[in-house]
Amino acid sequence: MATIKDVARHAGVSSATVSRVLMNQGNVSAKTAAAVQKSIAQLGYHPNALARQLRRQHTQTIYVIIPSIDNTFFSEVYRGIESEALVHHYQAFLVNTNNDKNQENLFLSALVQKQTDGIISLSAAAATGVIERQVAGLPMVIACQYLEDGSLPNVAIDNIAAAKEAVTHLLDLGHRNIGCLSGPATNVLYRDRLTGYLRALAEHDIPVNMGYVSYGNSTLQSGYDRGLELLLGHPEITAVFAAGDVMAIGSMKAARRLGRRIPQDYAVVGFDDLDITRFCDPPLTTIHQPMFEIGKYSMQTLLDLIEGKPTQNQRLLEYRLIVRESTVEHA
Amino acid sequence: MATIKDVARHAGVSSATVSRVLMNQGNVSAKTAAAVQKSIAQLGYHPNALARQLRRQHTQTIYVIIPSIDNTFFSEVYRGIESEALVHHYQAFLVNTNNDKNQENLFLSALVQKQTDGIISLSAAAATGVIERQVAGLPMVIACQYLEDGSLPNVAIDNIAAAKEAVTHLLDLGHRNIGCLSGPATNVLYRDRLTGYLRALAEHDIPVNMGYVSYGNSTLQSGYDRGLELLLGHPEITAVFAAGDVMAIGSMKAARRLGRRIPQDYAVVGFDDLDITRFCDPPLTTIHQPMFEIGKYSMQTLLDLIEGKPTQNQRLLEYRLIVRESTVEHA
């Protein structure tokens, strides 16, 4: 690989001059500039980002930590991040943790070493405390999730309220035996949504049957498995609140398999409003999360952090219930 | 951020010694090693990867270029790459081009500058020639796609043969008016699948009606839109071959909207075998691609390239037709 010195030699100037034309920071005669450009082209020279960043002490780079790359929810959030990053001339890269706490830790530590300018994490699996110690001083924001001690800025929606609204919708339709397909209890997000579910029931004086709540892992298969169990174990259930669209869709297949018609025999409401919810049969009633905006605001917050500006520690965006055809009045 | 010098000073040794314990490369007395470790912990020192990589001239890092992060097909391929990378102590990062040729070019050049050890691209949108010139010498392999001049190693399946098999399945069921939902004609992949479609028809002496083929962009919405058009413009069509599951699923909604029953009135076959195909209604007949293996072999090929070993220039993996309930004998 050609270095700046090679270019300098080739153009018969000093490396300082080459550097100047590289950052086209005036102070170079048009003539030398042209010569240098020519040499650059001829040698196929690319500046070495490692050296440059080492020297400049910043990278114009941020990394996004994603818990599971195969959930389109995260893709959409990421698109928001990316678009905002682009505007500010930052390059966004991605890492995938596969929902693995160790992976997350590993990446966190790798990223500090990589001297990136900042991190946005869509995961908060690693223990609180560990995270902050890892990144010690490196700008970082959490999106969609949050740390329970509130130590890192985060942007998300109010998951408790949203879940409560979803379940209330079911209650308003007359359902009384409502199942809950939750995610791993280790995840604040799912704990919050479960809380919302419980609160909605409480407000309607419906006694809680913990046998009605099942913990999956937000895959289609687990939505199917847990959904099947739920229906088999508690056939009196007429509606289900799934704490994620992916599980909701999995559970719809389980219901079909048992001969339940959706929504007449079994109403289902999801969470997230993934694209696919408009295309499944029937289209899914769900909570819409402003994924793109979450991404965008996370990036803005991160930029503020990077630039040392004061930042809001928590930003809650608007969600809304989208009623489609998977829910209907209880017969 | 503490540097190696800070640690050295704190432990009362030279930075060379600290470096030695960092790479625990013997030649350090147990006692000093312990002292150094202690200082490292106390100062919360993390080696600066930039400096290290600059010095070492390699990064133990590879980047994967993904055309659209929201297609779970790529996620699965990526998982294969990642798992293989892990084994060989490489860190895999991701970049997303949003199917944008300029983005792809931009990233290519950014990655060269980043001095990454290698690139796996699941996209080949940038013009042939441009790509090679960009990466000039940097190990790179293409997965799922390929360059038409064969200049970069690639691993994929035989898309022509696979598409032909899918369409032949439809023909064998007695369908004669078969639509084709293709992707952008600028993409070799979709051109290949279209070729497969045409060959199957030719082999059965079915005259081709180019009005039966429609070009979408592999989103659900576009599957729906193009599917609707197709059915509206050519109601005699009884089956469709979609060159991707995502479009297939979109088109199923279009068919339902027009009152067509799947598969009785409208048979549909997809391509890829995404997870979701097992969970939609009816489950989708499709071509299974060994996504994880594609990823794994790409990474292996890349490693060979990095280590200067000889590599196969093209590796074609096994696909297979999975018949589910979205296709049935033509009435």
Add this chain to the structure above:
DNA sequence: TTGTAGGCGTTATCAC
């Protein structure tokens, strides 16, 4: 307008 030189944080090669 241009060149010289020092340093970013490491590691590797020498000596001792």
Add this chain to the structure above:
DNA sequence: GTGATAACGCCTACAA
């Protein structure tokens, strides 16, 4: 076993 020291490729005072 340990410590100077040079170098990786670049940028930026400072001089000229």
